[in-house]
Amino acid sequence: MAHFVIIGAGECGARAAFALREKGFAGEITLVGAEPLHPYERPPLSKAGSADAADPKFIATLEKYTESGIRLLTGLEARDFDTTSRTVTLSDGTTLSYDKLLLATGASARSLPGASENSPHIRSLRTHHDAAALRDAMKPGRHIAIIGGGFIGLELAATARLLGAGVTVVEGLERVLKRGVPEEIAHLLTERHRAEGVDVRCGVSIAALTEEGGKAVIRLSTGEIIEADLALVGIGARPNVEIAERAGLTIENGIAVDTYLQTSAPDVFAAGDCCSFPLPIYDGLRVRLESWRNAQEQGTLAAANMLGLDEAVSAVPWFWSDQYDMTLQIAGLADGAVLHLRRDLGPGAFILFHLDAAGRLIAASGIGPGNTIARDIRLAEMLIAARAHPDPAALTASDVKLKSLLAA
Template sequence: MTHIVIIGAGECGARAAFALREKGFDGEVTLIGAEPHLPYERPPLSKDGLAEASLPKFVADAARYEEARITVLIGATARSVGRAQKTVTLSDERSLDYDRLLLATGARPRALPGVPENAERIRMLRTHADALAIRAALTPGARLAVIGGGFIGLELAATARRLGAEVVLVEGLPRVLSRGVPEEIAAFVAERHRREGVEIICGAQIAAIEEAGDVARLLLADDVGIEADLIVVGIGAVPNTELAEAAGLAIENGIAVDERLCTSDPDIYAAGDCCSFPLPHYGGRRVRLEAWRNAQDQGVLAAANLIGAGETMASVPWFWSDQYEYTLQIAGLADGAQATVRRDMGEGAFILFHLDSQGRLMAASGIGPGNAVARDIRLAEMLIAAGAKPEPLALASPETRLKKLLAA
C-alpha cells in the first residue's frame, strides 16, 4: 500500500492522517479540504471562538503536517470517486490515485425552506467564515433570533447574551434539547437561559421568513411576528453523502459502514459525522453521531483499519455542551430506558442514570458548574462499556463512589 487519500479536512480527517503516521504507515498521505484553512475544531465556533472572533483552533500547524509528511490540499473540492480506477478527481480536474480512501466529509447545516438565497441577515453556523459573519452582528443591544433549540442554538444564544445582544430562541418541538437530552436537564438549561434574559418560544411553527433592508423577519403560524438584526438557523445537520452516493456506496442515514468503519467497498472507509455505524453496546443499533469526540475516536480507528488492523468500535457515545457557567455531559444513549435514578451532587449539579429493563446502565446525563460532573460521567461511561448493572440505591447516593462500583 503506497497512498492513502482522506477526503474531508476536519477534526476526523486530520486525526486520521496523524494517526496513520503514529501507527507506522510510511506511504503517501493526502488530506483534501474544501475550506481555505488547515483543519480546525468546530465546537469553539458557537462558544469562545465566536465571542472572541479569534482565529480557528487548529488541530495542528503547518509545520506539524510537513514534519509528518502529510500533504494537505486546502481549498480543494473532491468532485468524484472512481472506484474501478481507484481515483479521486478534484474540481480543478486534478486526479489522485489511491490504494485506500477515507471519506470524512462531515455534515452541513440543515436548510430551512423559504430562506432567501444569499441573505445577509439570515445565517447558518458551520464554518469559521460563518462564525465571523455572525460575530459582526452581535453588538451590544443588537437583536438575535435563533431558530432551533439544540446544542448549537443554545450555545449561540448564551454567547450572544455574553456579548450584550438580545436573544429570542424559537423551537418547533415542545421543549428545547429534545434530541438525546432528558427533559429534566433540558428544563434546567431552559430556565438558566430565561434567567439570562433569553426569550424561548417552543412549539412554534414558522409561516414565513424574510430579509427586508436592515432587518430580518420571522412570522409564526399564530401570527406572532419577530424582527431581528440577525436570524441564525440551527435545526440540525445533514450528512455529506453525495460523493459516496455517486460512487455507488451503500447509504443509510449517512454512509453505511460496518463495525470497522468499512463501507460497501473494501478499500473505502468512512468516519465522523458523515457515516452511520452499528453500536456494539446497544445491540448493533445503527446510529450517526455528530460529536467532537466521536470524530476523534473514529479518525483514529479508521487509520488503524486502513492499514489492516481489523479493530472494531468499542467506545461509548459521549456529548458535551457549555451553557453559561454550566457544562452538560452525556455518556451513552438513553433511548428505551426503563428507569432513571438521580444523584444530587451539590452546587446545582446532578446526574441522571438511565437503566434498561434488566438493570443494565445505558446512559448517564449530568449538568453542573464547570467540571462538577465530569469525573462521574467518565466513570459512568466505563460502567456502560462494561455492561454493568449497578444497584439503583448506590447510583443515587453521592457517598457511593462510582469507581467502587466499577471495580465490583
C-alpha cells in the first residue's frame, strides 16, 4: 500500500491530507507537525476578533483525522529525508518510508540582529503559544512596542489598542506596508492607527533591542530610548527550507517547485509559505506567497499532483488584513503597473486598479469598512485571471458594474 508523508501540520499540510482522501487516495497518510497542538488556523493569532480566545481555531477535530485514516504525529520534527532510500527521519529517531512526500514546512519569523534572545519581553508571532504570551501583555496600563509596520505588526497594534494597551510602532522604511500596498491605502491606515492612539514612527532605525529591568528597551538610531512591557519583532518571515537544503533540493527564495508544485527531487512536492513557484498568469514570474488562501489552495493542488492529476498553479494571488473595522484586500501583483485608477465605493471605501503598459489589469487593492469592497475585489480578481484589458473610464465610474466588464 502506498504511503504519502506530509511534513508540516499547518494550514497547507492539513488541507493536503484531507484533500488526498477527498480525491480518493486509499493508501496510508502520515502528517508530521512540530507543534504539540493539532493543526489550527493562523490568521486569527494577530486579529482582534479572537483577542480573548484561549484555544486556537482548529482546522478539524482529532476525531476527524482518525475517521479519515490520517496518522497525525504532533510534537515531532522531521530532521532529514533521503530521496534515494525514500525515508524521513523524525526527532524521536523514528524512520518513515514514503512513496510521495510533501514539504509544507511553512515559514519562521525573522529575528532582529543583535536583539536579546530568549527574553519573555521580546517576542515574535508564529504560533498559538506566541499569541498567548502577547495577549497576556495586551492590557490597560501596559505598553507594547512593535518593530515593523507590516501586516502582522499593524494587526497586532489594532488588537492591542482594542484591548486597552498603549502601542508604539517603529518602521525603518519611510512608510508602513511598503511591500505590495499602495501608498494611498498605507497612508489611510496610518492615520487610522494614529487616530486610535498608536504612536507610528517611520524612517527610524533601531540601534539595539535589549531586556533591562523586566522591560524591553529599544534604542533608536536617533539616540532616543523606548521602554515597553513587551516588544514584538514583526519584520517578516523566512521560509523553512533547512530540511530541503540538507536533502539537496533546489532552493530559490524558498523550495523551488514547478507549476505542479514538484521539487527538483522525484516524488517530492512542496507547497505553501515554504516554496517559490512560477505564476503562468504573470508570464512565469517566480514568487513565494505568505497567505492563508495560498496555503489552502496549494495544499489541495499538491494533493492532486501527488495523485498524478497534473493540475497547474492558476490562482490569482489574494491577501486580506483586518484592522479595527477596516478590511484591506489585494488581488494580483502590482509590480510593473504604470496606471493606477481609483473607484470610490462609498464613505471610506475605494479600490485602486493597477494596469500595465499594455492596459491589462494586473492587480486591484481595496480598503473599506466591513465587507464593502469584497464583492468588487472578487470581480477584479476574475478580470485579472481573464487577462482583461478593461476600459479605464469604466473602471473609475462607480455606476458601471464590474460584472459587465467581465461579461465583455
